[in-house]
Amino acid sequence: MRPAVTMVETAEGPEEPAKGPVWARPAVLATGLVVALAALVLMAMASVALGARSVPFATVIDAFLAPDGSNDHTVIRELRVPRTLLGLGVGATLGLAGALMQSLTRNPLADPGLLGINEGAALGVTLALGVFGLSDPAVYVWFAFGGAALASVMVYSLASAGRSGSSPVRLTLAGVALGMVATAIASAILRMDSQTFDRMRFWLTGSLAGQTADTLVRLAPFMVAGLVLGLLLARPLNTLALGDDAGKALGVAVGRTRALTGVAVTLLCGAATAAAGPLWFVGLIVPHAVRALVGPDQRWVLPYSAVAAPVLLLGADVVGRLIARPGEVQVGIVWAVIGAPIFIVLARRKRVAAL
Amino acid sequence: MNVRLGPYSVRLAPRALLAGVALLLAGCLVAVAAISTGEFTVPVPDIITALFGQGTPVAELIVSKLRAPRVVTGLLVGAAFGMSGAIFQSLTRNPLGSPDFIGFTAGASTGGIIAVVAGGSAMTIAGGALAGCVITAALVYALAFRGGVQGYRLVLVGIGANALLLAVNSYLLTRANINDAATAGAWLTGSLSGRGWDHAIPVAIALAVLVPVCLYVARPMRMIEMGDDAAKAMGIRVEPVRAVAIAAGVLLSGVATAAAGPVIFVALAAPQLARRLTRSPGVTIGASALMGAVLLTGADLAAQRLLAPTQLPVGVLTAAIGGTYLALLLRKDRH
């Protein structure tokens, strides 16, 4: 069952612009982006239609056109639609966040989950919910931002410790260490409070389930702000890719670009984590695949990542719903199982700078 | 400071010697405190008599059956984690290169959880943990091998394995029935409570075998820290040394996890804290072992007494150690 769904994804997803050196042809790239958007719409429809509970397709349509309050219609309208929209938002934010981070740190292995930023945000949310008892998403998301920002600063300082400076491996290791510490503290807090623990157990491994439409509404403004800010940074990041000095020489305000990228990443990761828990690898693998297709131009990498990531995230979520019926596997687990082997392949193949 | 005896000679740094003695004393102090204090106080002189079977029956029960084996298990497990951490930090040339982050501890957890779900006894769980650790390490080593295992590739492949296994672990936990999930959850935080001599003895045997191996590879490993070429030029067969060191480090952390559950962050913090204390260049295995023993028993003591009568799992305390340690690393960078 799973391979079938995965195949559908790849067939619909990032395949279209695979002919020739296409990054010189904006028209092709723009068409590709439209096709990717179409794939996203298809995937969203699949996510609404497929799930642990089998609902005939006609009933799915009826749920929108003529809702009659039946069980099936309630499941569709009140569970699957919010969940799908959440997946769209979380996927787009994490895909873009990963692309931004890889560009800013010039580190091919940067990922919001791997570098501990999502875990920092999760610790913030845990504090807000478990210690301060704040349950309004629009309030606790600020704790997520605080955690994400703090984690970004810490992981960067940890990685540039010592004389040898920051390298992809040092950065990754620092992120994993920081993430494990944040997770351990979060679980310790949760263990003290069994009620919160029950509510947050699934969230803590990354899940799209169990969030209401209200949560989505409260978090959406932050996601949109992060997406807009992130997409606007494409041009200065293109120039910074040549190195800080070259960027400065070409007239980029290096400090401001870095700070703004940091703000965008914080917004994106904080909001995504507040919504779906700390997810790994979404922000790592999607930008990689996108760069392989469209080349290094951030003006295309960033939007493509933001569109392709939710296609894959929703796909993984659907897979998770189907493979363990009547239960389901959290999307965080599905992503880790798919993502970890890809990460290992990247780590083995890429000539990543040594420690 | 050099000690020579005929053709034999050893080099000793006074500062390291002093630090070692201080750590030993600290370990003894913590051990005595842990055995003596608690709900039922056993005065220090009574501990000795109780250990030799001359005390009151109550004191004997508490000392010999309950507290002493727990303390001894803590000391041995801590030492094993400390040494394992020292080995991996040396191999990866990174103060964060701990077995906790590169999949080995997660693999041990997977093995342990599977054993819990399969309805195993305490000994089966220990066996499952050891097997999980060794199998993970073998896979990571094989995947990282490309005409040799560079430290950085070991780290990256290990990080991938870690992510995968953490996901598998949470999947297993959510699929397990409530009782198994609770048992596994308690085991996963790492705990020394209820550890008897049958936990301590396997660790002691493993240490008796592995400590000499570690001391033997310690010198060539110090040379490998300067780079593979530099070490080869000194006549070191780098890959065999590295393979033996990895095997020893994996077995140490596997045996320790089998006895106490995946107590994370001891292997991370002990080697560098020991280094600060001894002011030695690079991590040293002996001092790391002592520091690990002190850290773990100290954390266990605190976990028992801080919120008494509520008993915290020691893993919660070591998580705090991990956080403090990262903060310490950050502070160091300032200058």
Place this chain on the structure above:
Amino acid sequence: MPDARLSGTGLTLAYDQRVVATDLSVAIPDESFTVIIGPNACGKSTLLRALARMLKPKTGVVHLDGSVITSLPSKEVARRLGLLPQSSIVPDGITVADLVARGRYPHQRLMRQWSRADEAAVAEAMRATDVAELADRIVDELSGGQRQRVWLAMALAQETPILLLDEPTTFLDISHQIEVLDLCADLHEAGRTMVAVLHDLNQACRYATHLIVMRAGTIVAEGDPAEIVTPELVREVFDLRCEIIPDPQSGTPLIVPEARRRVSTASA
């Protein structure tokens, strides 16, 4: 042909699948200061690494004292042949004296970690490289030139009759380059066989008693620099038109690149 304790025959050298050199044969004359030179990526460092058993040749063998080098115990080789690699990692917080002492590893055993011979060798190595007064300093805090001298001291403490150096002057400014090369010349005079990979042709000509010139994985010329370095050779190897004059200081060949355009004062 002079005696050669260290030689390679029929070497094919490759990293993974990328072949750098095929069928290379070379002999390092005893008690020479041999310099290997050539343009970037010509295989000169690869050849040195093969001679130092850092890289296993795909085909061919390296001989040391008549034995195949890989058949000798590794520590035994390390007592006869030392290598200063291009880049080594300074362990955190190590002092100069400790780092130099690590060069004694091949002479030590688990139960004989620090003999009087070790102590004497380390003292002598630090004296020769003029780092004795830095003994208690932390290596990280030294300048690039000082640090290179410390690494050299470590290789000297190894007390090997043959010493191989992989680009020992890279990343050093000109005065430190000369300092390191002068030190190598002193060591050569004291009876050691020195083999170095260098970048600068003029420095190579000045210091080498035996020059090996490589291009694209093959040895184009070898011998006394005064005899083999000609404008034709430089043009063939480096693709550079030049004039060769005697070095005013040492009388060795000095390469002066041809000016592409006349300097303006000449035409005025």
